[in-house]
Each structure stands twice: as structure tokens, then as C-alpha cells.
Amino acid sequence: MIEEKTQETDKPPERRRRRIPAARARCLGPLSDLESHVAPDWWSRIFNSYYMKTDGDVVDDLAITRKEDDLFTSVLGLKKEEVVLDLCCGQGRHSLELARRGFTRVEGLDRSHYLIQRAKAQAAKEGLPVKFREGDARKLPYPPDQFDVVMILGNSFGYFESSKDDLLVLKEVARVLKPWGRILLDLADGEYLRAHYVPRSWEWIDAKHFVCRERALSADRQRLISREVIVHTEKGVEVDQFYAERLYTPELIRSLLEEAGFQEVSFHGSLTPDSARGQDLGMMERRILVSARIRKEWAPVKSRKKNVSTQVAVVMGDPSKPDPLKPFMVFDDDDLYTIDRLKAALKECTGYSFTYLSRHETLIQDLMRLKGKVDYVFNLCDEGFFNDPRKELHVPALLEMLGIPYTGATPQGLAFCYDKSLVRGVAKEMGVPVPRAFFIDPTSIVFEVPFGFPMIVKPNLGDSSFGITQKSVVWSLDELSACISEIRDTFGYEKPVLVEEFLTGKDLTVGIIGNPTDDYMVLPIVEEDYSALPPELPRICGYEAKWLPDSPYWKALRSIPAGLPEETEKSIVEWCVRLFERLECRDYARFDWRCDADGNPYLLEVNPNPGWCWDGHLAKMARLAGMEYPRMLEAILKAAEKRLGIRS
Incomplete structure (x- = not known):
């Protein structure tokens, strides 16, 4: 006996410990008051392996997650280039599914160490580019203005004792969202659960475990208190x-949400998961989906001078002034959103410090004050000085008089291309094909028609498709006369009108970034896809497609790779490069072409300093070339720096 005891005590300590039976969990028995037993920080310890058993019929079901992500991405209009935070992400089921779908800028944060480690392991196993970290939703470990979207999903909102803590969460979300960023909340339907919660239930959660649940409303009826007793068939x-x-x-x-600073609060119906167990769904039984948007200023950034090599002033249109090209002559929410998307993209361009100038009353003084303090101006004032499109060339002229380098076309280049007839003349002189056309001066009442219908009627001076609508394509003399009258009366246009033959082939756009013949890139050529447009509407990308969200053109049109024959594409690119140089475009430009029924291309317009917005044609072409919006802007900056001899 002594010898046996000695042998037992000589065993390694870890082997001795295995013989000690695990202590059973203490069960409190019947309780009359559940609320008094809820710890203030219950959420810090409950999300563990047992959670994956009790709620696994919903949170560990890939089919449910896929269905929910379908809904969430649809509600948000989520784009793959957007930066997304999955807040209170649990084991990352929604984040991981987004990554599987090609979203590459997704992060997840949760308080549970167990669930975050599980999420990291799954991401590593599948090779998915999702970043996961632990943290408290009331104090997020991110600087301001980091995310386009924050999602709080799977009923992960409302855990704290006080609604003040929930408000702190929303204020933190507002802080880390970029201006115009969106929040999506998927939370319990309080009205429904208050009336329909199940006081007691039990169900099997695997072959050896079952869970018994009790529920009751809190004393103030503002919270639903739940108790779970998990029992093992052998261990108790x-x-x-x-x-x-x-x-x-x-x-x-x-x-x-409104107290936290959000606007545009929208409700998107309710959702109930299809549980494989088909039993007690508890707090997940009925959820509501809520989205909202944050409008705010960008947080001031303290520039670290040692990391900033290039100082750039960005000159833009003046949002406080009328703009005659816009539908209601004002900068609306879409315009302000576009400006904020630009600022967000430029923020991603490393090595730069940007100053924004958009107040035109003081623009001259502001530029004089910045002379010598900035390396150059990023000229994005395509609205024109004081938002007058005929004064677009005044901005680079002013910069030249002040001796400040700038991006984009010269004043002469902008003047050339503002006049469509002049561009046609230059193109014909260079041997570049253009459609047949004739000119109608403002005083003409009677005019000759030198070729047959259909025709397209355009203001000769202008850009942004001003004056070009579905009525611009005409099929008779009566329609031609009516269209000219509309341009003059409705649009207040009193300058010459250009009438061209209407070509029915592919509608093409070509983009160039850089400066021929030194160093430039021709972006993939795109065509407008009109297949979803009602057949009775003419196939044009005019004013309605660019400015009127309620028009069928806005909703139907999309840009797709052109798929041109090699010889046709080669000819178009060669002509564009020659026109770029001849018309004094610089750094970037866009060229619009149209093919006839036989596939022969004809030049329509040349656009120096073309639209720089995140969803414009230049950005679409750049995306096809593998350049997201920030990289496109950076490429324009680099092209200007190389031309100017500025070392970035």
C-alpha cells in the first residue's frame, strides 16, 4: 500500500489533476425575480462555446447568413470598394460572407475573445481578407472618418443597462463613419417581443444537451430578461x-439615431430566420432593419509634415452659388455627397496635404495667399468661375496670371473644346471622321436640311449634356423645329445650334490619363448599354441620364467594355492621342464617339478636364483598368507632377 501510494504521488501534477472531477455548475432553482440576477456586464462573458450551441441554429447556419447578406447589401446598395465595419460581429459570419463575395475592405470588431479568435481562424482557413479585433463598441479603436458603412447585425444592439450606453455606441459609429456614411441596424422588434415573448421553453441543442429558458419583462417593461439553464444528459x-x-x-x-447625429432614418421591414431546429427563436424571432446616414464635416487632420511631401490646393465649384447646369440650379445632396467622396478618396493618397477652395468671392485672395505655400492647384472647377460654364477657362487663366502651376487643360484648350463646331473643324482638318452636320444661328427661322433623318440637335456651346434630352433626336422637320424652339425657350439658350446626323451604332467613350506622347495611359474603351431602356426612347446618354434620378435613362443605362474590332479600336486610340495634343488637353481627357450602323466610328466631342466624380465615365473606365477611385485621382496628380517637373 505504501509503495502504491508513493507511485501515485510521483506522477506528474497534470496527470493527478485529471482525476479530479469537474465541479458542477450551480443552479439557482426557481426564481421569482429574474432581473435581479442579470449582471451589468453579462455580455462580456456569455458569448462563448455555449452560445454557439444555444443560438447555432441561426448564427451558425450559412444559408441564413447568405440570405441576410443578400438583404443587407441590397438595402445599403453596398459596393465592393467601400470600407465596411461589422460591429459586434460575433464569429464574423456576415463579414466572412461579404469577403467570399469579393468585398476586400471589411473589418469586424467584437467584445468576445472566444468569438473573435474563432473568426480569425476561419478567415485564415479560407484565406479571406477580413481584419478582426477585440474592442468595446462604446469606445471604438479607430480614428474618425474611416468607414463608408457600419453594420450592427444579428440583434447585437441594446445589451447595456442604460440606453445612454446605446447612445454612446451610435455616437462612436457616427464618429468613425465618413461624411455621408451609412449605418445599418438589425435589432429586436421591441413592440412585437413585448407582446409575444415566450415565458418558458426548452429544446434540444445537440445529442447530449438541452436548454431550458425563462423570460420576463423588466420592472420598467423596457427590457426582456432571459435565463438559460443548459443541461448535459450525463453531467447535469x-x-x-x-x-x-x-x-x-x-x-x-x-x-x-437622430440624437446621435444621423439623418435619413429608414425602416426596411422585418425579418425572421428559418431555424433548422424550428423551435424557440427568442430575441431573434422578429427583427427590424433600420438604416440611416450621417452628414458631417471631415474631422480636422493634423498633418505630419515629415510624411507630407506635396502641398496641393483643390479648386472647386461654389456650392453656395446657383449653377445653371443643375436641374434646380443648386448643389443638391448628390452633389455634396460627390464632393465628400472626392475628399475621402484624396485622403487615401499618401504623401499629400490638401487645401480646398470653393468660395469664389474670395478665390483670388485665397490663391494669392497660398502662392508659394502650395506646390500646385488641382483644378476641379469644371463648373466655371462663379459656376458660370462659359468661365471655366477663367480659372486656369487666373492661375497662369498668378504664376501658380495647375492640373488639367490650358485656357485655350478649354475654349477650343467648349465649341463643338470648332472641334469638328479641327478634327476634319486632321482627317478624323465626324458625323455630317449643319449649323443654325440664333436668328434663323428658315433653314435647309442637307441630309436625311434621324438627326440629333445640340447646343453648339456647352458641356455636361446641357440641352440634350430624349426630344433631341428628331425624325421630321416638325420635330426639328420643335426641338430648336425647346432649346431656346426651355433652356434659355440663345447661341448657335448644331444639328448632326444621328448615328445608331455603339456609343463609345475613351479616357486618357497622362500626357502624350511622353507618358500616358489609354483606359479601356466603354460603350453605353441601352438594353434595359424602353424601346421607344432614343439611345442617347444625355441630360436626363446624368442629372435626373427619376428618368428611365438614369436607372437603365450602364457602361460596359466596348468589345471593338482590333483595327477600329486602334484607329480610335490613335485619333484620340492626336486630338489630345492638338486641342491642348493636359493630364486627363475624355473623348466621345459614336459608330454608324456599319460600325464605323465618328467623333462627337472632346472633353478636357472631364467629370472627376466617383461614378462618372472616367472613374468607370479606370475601374475596368484596375484603378479604384483614389488611384485614378492619384494618377492624374502624378501626370501633372511629371509634366510640371514637381517631384512627389
Whole structure:
């Protein structure tokens, strides 16, 4: 006996410990008051391996996650280049599924160490580019203006004892969102659960475990208190745990979002998961989907001079002034959103510090003050000085008089290309094909028609498709006369009108970034896809497609790779490069072409300093070349720096 005891005590300590039976979890038995047993920080310890058992029929079901992500991406209009935070992400089921779908800029944050480690392991196993980290949603470990979208999904909102903490979460979300960023909340339907919660239930959660649940409303009826007793068939009670969730109604969550600074609060119906167990769904039984947008200024950034090599002033249109090209002559929300998308993209360009100038009353003084303090001006004032399109050339002229280098076309180049007839003349002189056309001066009442219909009627002076609508394509003399009258009366245009033969082939756009013949890139040629447009409408990309969201053109048109024959593409590119030089374009330009029924291309317009917006034709072509919006802007800057001899 002594010898046997000595042998037992000589065993390594870890082997001795295995013989000690695990202590059973303490079960509290019947309780009359569940609320008093809920710890203030219950959420810091409950999300563990047991959670994956009790809620696994929903949160560990890939089919449910895919269906939910279909809904969420649709509601948000989520784009793959957007930066997304999956807040309170759990084991990252939604983040990982987005990554599987090609979203490459997704992050997840959760308080649970167990769930975050599980998420990291799954991301590593599948090779998915999702960043996961632990953290408290009330104090997010991110600087301001980092994300386009923050999602709080799977009923992960309303865990704290006080709604003030929920408000802190929303304020933190507002802080880390970029201007015009969106939040999406998927949370319990408080009204429904308050009326329909199940006081007691039990169900099997695997072959050896079952869970018994009790629920009751809190004393103030604002939270649903839940108790879960998890029992192993052989070992007995393993867990007796309590948690609570605030029951938000649509009115309360709207109020909380607005208090946190959000606008455009929208509700998108309710959702109920299809549980494989088909039993007690608890807080997940009925959820509401809420989105909102944050409008705010960019947070001031303290530039680190040692990391900034290039100082750039960005000159833009003046949002406080009328703009005659816009539908209601004002900068609307879409315009302001576009400006903020630009600022967000430029923020991603490393090695730069940007100053924005958009107040035209003081523009001259502001530029004089910055002379010598900036390396050059990024001229994005395509609206023109004081938003007058005929004064677009005044901005580079002013910069030349002040001796400040700038991006984009010369004043002469802008003057050339503002006049469509002049561009036609230059192109014909160079041997570049143009459609047949004739000119109607403002006083003409009677005119000759030198070729047959159909024709397209355009203001000879202008850009941004000003004056070009579905009525611009005409099929008779009566329609031609009516269209000319509309351009003069409706659009207030009193300058010459250009009438061209209407070509029915592919509608093409060519983009160039750089400066021929030294160093330039021709972007993939795109064509307008009119297949979704109602057949009775003419196939043009005019004013309605660019400015009127309610028009069928806005909704139907999309740009696709052109797929041209090799010889045709080669000819178009050669002509564009020659026109770029001849018309004094610089750094970037866009060229519009149209093919006839036989596939022969004809030049329509040359656009120096073309639209720089995130969803414009230049950005679409750049994306096809593998350049996201920030990289496109950076390429324009680099082209100007090389031309100017500025070392970045």
C-alpha cells in the first residue's frame, strides 16, 4: 500500500489533476425575480462555446447568413470598394460572407475573445481578407472618418443597462463613419417581443444537451430578461445564465439615431430566420432593419509634415452659388455627397496635404495667399468661375496670371473644346471622321436640311449634356423645329445650334490619363448599354441620364467594355492621342464617339478636364483598368507632377 501510494504521488501534477472531477455548475432553482440576477456586464462573458450551441441554429447556419447578406447589401446598395465595419460581429459570419463575395475592405470588431479568435481562424482557413479585433463598441479603436458603412447585425444592439450606453455606441459609429456614411441596424422588434415573448421553453441543442429558458419583462417593461439553464444528459446542469436586451420600438430607435447625429432614418421591414431546429427563436424571432446616414464635416487632420511631401490646393465649384447646369440650379445632396467622396478618396493618397477652395468671392485672395505655400492647384472647377460654364477657362487663366502651376487643360484648350463646331473643324482638318452636320444661328427661322433623318440637335456651346434630352433626336422637320424652339425657350439658350446626323451604332467613350506622347495611359474603351431602356426612347446618354434620378435613362443605362474590332479600336486610340495634343488637353481627357450602323466610328466631342466624380465615365473606365477611385485621382496628380517637373 505504501509503495502504491508513493507511485501515485510521483506522477506528474497534470496527470493527478485529471482525476479530479469537474465541479458542477450551480443552479439557482426557481426564481421569482429574474432581473435581479442579470449582471451589468453579462455580455462580456456569455458569448462563448455555449452560445454557439444555444443560438447555432441561426448564427451558425450559412444559408441564413447568405440570405441576410443578400438583404443587407441590397438595402445599403453596398459596393465592393467601400470600407465596411461589422460591429459586434460575433464569429464574423456576415463579414466572412461579404469577403467570399469579393468585398476586400471589411473589418469586424467584437467584445468576445472566444468569438473573435474563432473568426480569425476561419478567415485564415479560407484565406479571406477580413481584419478582426477585440474592442468595446462604446469606445471604438479607430480614428474618425474611416468607414463608408457600419453594420450592427444579428440583434447585437441594446445589451447595456442604460440606453445612454446605446447612445454612446451610435455616437462612436457616427464618429468613425465618413461624411455621408451609412449605418445599418438589425435589432429586436421591441413592440412585437413585448407582446409575444415566450415565458418558458426548452429544446434540444445537440445529442447530449438541452436548454431550458425563462423570460420576463423588466420592472420598467423596457427590457426582456432571459435565463438559460443548459443541461448535459450525463453531467447535469452545466450553465445557469442570465441576460437582458432593451426593447426598441421604431419611434425610440429613430429618436436615438437622430440624437446621435444621423439623418435619413429608414425602416426596411422585418425579418425572421428559418431555424433548422424550428423551435424557440427568442430575441431573434422578429427583427427590424433600420438604416440611416450621417452628414458631417471631415474631422480636422493634423498633418505630419515629415510624411507630407506635396502641398496641393483643390479648386472647386461654389456650392453656395446657383449653377445653371443643375436641374434646380443648386448643389443638391448628390452633389455634396460627390464632393465628400472626392475628399475621402484624396485622403487615401499618401504623401499629400490638401487645401480646398470653393468660395469664389474670395478665390483670388485665397490663391494669392497660398502662392508659394502650395506646390500646385488641382483644378476641379469644371463648373466655371462663379459656376458660370462659359468661365471655366477663367480659372486656369487666373492661375497662369498668378504664376501658380495647375492640373488639367490650358485656357485655350478649354475654349477650343467648349465649341463643338470648332472641334469638328479641327478634327476634319486632321482627317478624323465626324458625323455630317449643319449649323443654325440664333436668328434663323428658315433653314435647309442637307441630309436625311434621324438627326440629333445640340447646343453648339456647352458641356455636361446641357440641352440634350430624349426630344433631341428628331425624325421630321416638325420635330426639328420643335426641338430648336425647346432649346431656346426651355433652356434659355440663345447661341448657335448644331444639328448632326444621328448615328445608331455603339456609343463609345475613351479616357486618357497622362500626357502624350511622353507618358500616358489609354483606359479601356466603354460603350453605353441601352438594353434595359424602353424601346421607344432614343439611345442617347444625355441630360436626363446624368442629372435626373427619376428618368428611365438614369436607372437603365450602364457602361460596359466596348468589345471593338482590333483595327477600329486602334484607329480610335490613335485619333484620340492626336486630338489630345492638338486641342491642348493636359493630364486627363475624355473623348466621345459614336459608330454608324456599319460600325464605323465618328467623333462627337472632346472633353478636357472631364467629370472627376466617383461614378462618372472616367472613374468607370479606370475601374475596368484596375484603378479604384483614389488611384485614378492619384494618377492624374502624378501626370501633372511629371509634366510640371514637381517631384512627389
